[in-house]
Amino acid sequence: xxxxxxxAVIGSGPAGIYAAEALVKQTDGDVRVDVFxxxxxxxxxxxxxxxxxxxxxKSIARYxxxxxxxxxxxxxxxxxxxxxxxxxxxxDCYDAVIYSTGAMVDRHMRVPGEDLPGSIAATDFVNWxxxxxxxxxxxxxxxxxxxxxxxxxxxAVDVVRILAKTADELRETDVPEQVIEALSRSRVKxxxxxxxxxxxxxxxxxxxxxxxxxLPNAGIHVSPEDMDLDPASAELAESDRHVxxxxxxxxxxxxxxxxxxxxxIDVRFWRAPAEIVxxxxxxxxxxxxxRLDDTGRVTGTGEFxxxxxxxxxxxxxxxxVPLDGVPFDERTSTVPNDGxxxxxxxxxxxxxxxxxxxxxxxxxxxxxxxxxxxxxxxxNLLEDVLGxxxxxxxxxxxxxxxxxxxxxxxVVTYDDWLHLDAAEIALARALDRGERVKLARWEAMTSACxxxx
Numbered sequence: 001x002x003x004x005x006x007x008a009v010i011g012s013g014p015a016g017i018y019a020a021e022a023l024v025k026q027t028d029g030d031v032r033v034d035v036f037x038x039x040x041x042x043x044x045x046x047x048x049x050x051x052x053x054x055x056x057x058k059s060i061a062r063y064x065x066x067x068x069x070x071x072x073x074x075x076x077x078x079x080x081x082x083x084x085x086x087x088x089x090x091x092d093c094y095d096a097v098i099y100s101t102g103a104m105v106d107r108h109m110r111v112p113g114e115d116l117p118g119s120i121a122a123t124d125f126v127n128w129x130x131x132x133x134x135x136x137x138x139x140x141x142x143x144x145x146x147x148x149x150x151x152x153x154x155x156a157v158d159v160v161r162i163l164a165k166t167a168d169e170l171r172e173t174d175v176p177e178q179v180i181e182a183l184s185r186s187r188v189k190x191x192x193x194x195x196x197x198x199x200x201x202x203x204x205x206x207x208x209x210x211x212x213x214x215l216p217n218a219g220i221h222v223s224p225e226d227m228d229l230d231p232a233s234a235e236l237a238e239s240d241r242h243v244x245x246x247x248x249x250x251x252x253x254x255x256x257x258x259x260x261x262x263x264x265i266d267v268r269f270w271r272a273p274a275e276i277v278x279x280x281x282x283x284x285x286x287x288x289x290x291r292l293d294d295t296g297r298v299t300g301t302g303e304f305x306x307x308x309x310x311x312x313x314x315x316x317x318x319x320x321v322p323l324d325g326v327p328f329d330e331r332t333s334t335v336p337n338d339g340x341x342x343x344x345x346x347x348x349x350x351x352x353x354x355x356x357x358x359x360x361x362x363x364x365x366x367x368x369x370x371x372x373x374x375x376x377x378x379x380n381l382l383e384d385v386l387g388x389x390x391x392x393x394x395x396x397x398x399x400x401x402x403x404x405x406x407x408x409x410x411v412v413t414y415d416d417w418l419h420l421d422a423a424e425i426a427l428a429r430a431l432d433r434g435e436r437v438k439l440a441r442w443e444a445m446t447s448a449c450x451x452x453x
Contacts, residue, residue, distance in 0.1 A: 003395045005031040005385055008094040010081050010323075012037040013044020014064065015357025015370040016100035021067045022378035033073045034094075034400060038080035039133065040412040040420060040445050042068060044102055046367065048132045051158040052173035053165070060367055068414055076400075077412030078446070082324035084409055087353075092397040095385050096352045098377060099326060099335060099342075103318035103358040109150065113276030114314070118144075122151070122159050122315035129162055129183075131176045131438030133445055141281075142186040144310025148285045150273055151315030152195035153203040157212055159313055163191050164218035164263045172434040174424070179440075190264045191218075192307055196272045196290055196298050199226065199250045200233035206245035212265065213249060219257020219264050222250050226269040230292060274304060276312055285309050318363040326353070335359050340377025341384070354381050416449040423448035 007023055009016045012035045020033040041047060043061045050057045068075050079085060081101075090097045106121035108114060118141060127135035147163055149156050162170070167184035175183075195202060199222075202209075213220050227250060229237060237247045250267070257264055270290050277284035289303040319333035327344060329336050335355045336343040342353040356377045357370050365373075385393070404411060424436040431437055439445050 003393070005096075005382075006094050006396060007031065007033050007381070008090050008097045008400075009033060009035045009100060009356075010090075010097065011035075011044065011100035011102060011357070012039075012042035012068075012075065012077075013100065013102050013357065013370075014046060014060065014367050015102065015360075015374055016044070016098070017042070017064045017067045018371045018374035019098050019100055019356045019378055020073050021070070022375045023382075024070055024072050026375075026378055026382060031072060034076055035068065035073065036076045036079045036081070036085075038078065038083075040077040040449050041417060042075055042077070042414075048127060048130045049155075050130075050367075051162065052130060052175045053161070053170065054158075055173075057367070075412075075414040075417060077417060077449075079404075079409065079411055084407070085403070087323075087325035089403060091352060093400045093403055094352075094396055095393065096354060096381050098340075098354045098356050098381070099323055099359060100356040100374075101320065101323060101359050103320045103333070103363040105319055105321060106314055107317040107319050109273055109314055109316055111273050111275055113278060113282070116276055116278045116282050117280070118278070118282030118310060119276050119312045120314065122149070122155055122313045123318070125159055125162075125313055126155065129175055129179050131174065131179070131440040133440055133442045136176070136178075136440040136442070140182070141311060142182060142188055145187060146190045146192070146307065146309040147188055147311045147313065148192045148194055148307055148309040149313045149315060150194050151317075152193060152197075152201075152267075152269075153315065153317075154205060154208050155318075156193060156313075156315040157204045157208045159315060160191050160193050160265060161212055161215065163188055164212075164215055164265055166217055166262065169217070174428070174434065174436045174438050176438045176440040177427075177431065177433075188263065190266065192266045192268055192285075192309065194271050194273065194285075194287065195267075195269045197292070198229065198233055198269045199247050200229055200236045200243050202246050202250075202269075204246070206242065206249060209246055209249045213253060215265075217262040219259075219261040220253045220267065221255075221257045221264065222253040222267045222269075224254045226267075227251055227254060232292065232296065271305075272298065272300060273312075274300075277306060282310055282312055283308075285312055318358070320359040320362075323359075332362060334362055339380050340373075341380055349384075352385070412446070412449050419451050420445055420448040 128138045271287040274288045275286040285307045288300045293299045322328040340354045341349040344350045356374045428437045
């Protein structure tokens, strides 16, 4: 009789958990899935990337929770690939491995001054206000009056919105208490959101744009000249519903914002960062005005201006990082693959190794995109592992329990995570703040997991 198919999924964000769901749904039940994460909490970017004031999107966590509670699926928190387990360890313990570690770092702009204090990757700021333990003790100089956010995608809009909101507006969210306290001391009065291209090329959704214009304590403005569309952009606005919706919203912001608002947002198109100015820290941002050339590429015009900002937040895209021992394409920042099958240096599939999510395809799509992406990977995995169904598979050399015990590793189980979940809900009640308040520091999180909070 063939042994059950045992699969390790590395990463407990949407891609990883959707892969676990596909595995248990696409088999007759003779499959077991262990989902690993280096953090004590599951859900990845749903917990640490979705803005805290977007509760409807964060509700996806309830769906992911049901998958982790499915018979045959287990959660192993505080286990890191490359530190606690190697690629070889996983292949010794499992029939197959799916890497779904996402895209965790910001791309660089590669302009002078990018490394000055006050020039910050948007992921660091997002991690901080979302309560990621790696960012719990980060400090941001919110005493500056003007801030630039580089990028016009949804993450950039989220960052602008958090900067433009008051601390009181965020008290009903799950933002950590120390973040609320820091935001309450913010002296930021003006936020510039900078796009290299024009309004027709903005990547944010119309819903995100509309929300930005509805903030009660922040006025918003777009220069009418920035809304002039070249023929190609005008044609795109006619044919593409998303672009048409964005342009319509942006056009409502061309009037001067109300003077009685606490903060002001300026959305600035057709400008590319040329230099972050300063000596010991950020003192300004030099921008070059841009246009589209005949091929549709952005080109500089030779006209420059400098904004007197004291902080620059870079939100020009995410990228994945290499995994220990796993092939990696530095050009695309993805694991080379064919339908989720990891490809070796010679271009042929590497037995029993697979990828799903952003590390497979790059940082594209929405949360739900990961579902079909994971399903494709799982179909190919099961085809490879089950083969002709003859039951000739060789059992793994040892169990993950044996390996973890031999190394003295104490993992966070799903039940442990529920203790942390309960502690955050209790903290919200104690502080009279919404449904939950995140514990953000490693020690507090692991203590709560052990039932000591």
